[in-house]
Amino acid sequence: MTSRERILAAIRHQQPDRVPVDLGSTPSSGISVIGYNKLKKHLGMTTGHTRIYDVVQQLAQPEDAILDRLRIDV
DSSP states (O other), X not given: OOHHHHHHHHHTTOOOSXXXXXXXXXXXXXXXXXXXXXXXXXXXXXXXXXXXXXXXXXXXXXXXXXXXXXXXXX
């Protein structure tokens, strides 16, 4: 099942192959810069740059490498 199919199934109250996961697609589902940097360190990821997309809330823009590694759908 693709990410899109998984999300649409969940929205339609159907059974997806696993629960869809969201990380930072909106400010309400974002991750703080501090937490994001700790996550990268925990995963041993030393490349890339942490970008802030909301200065007031200090929210990080997740990098594609993180999204792919954690199998994030949104």
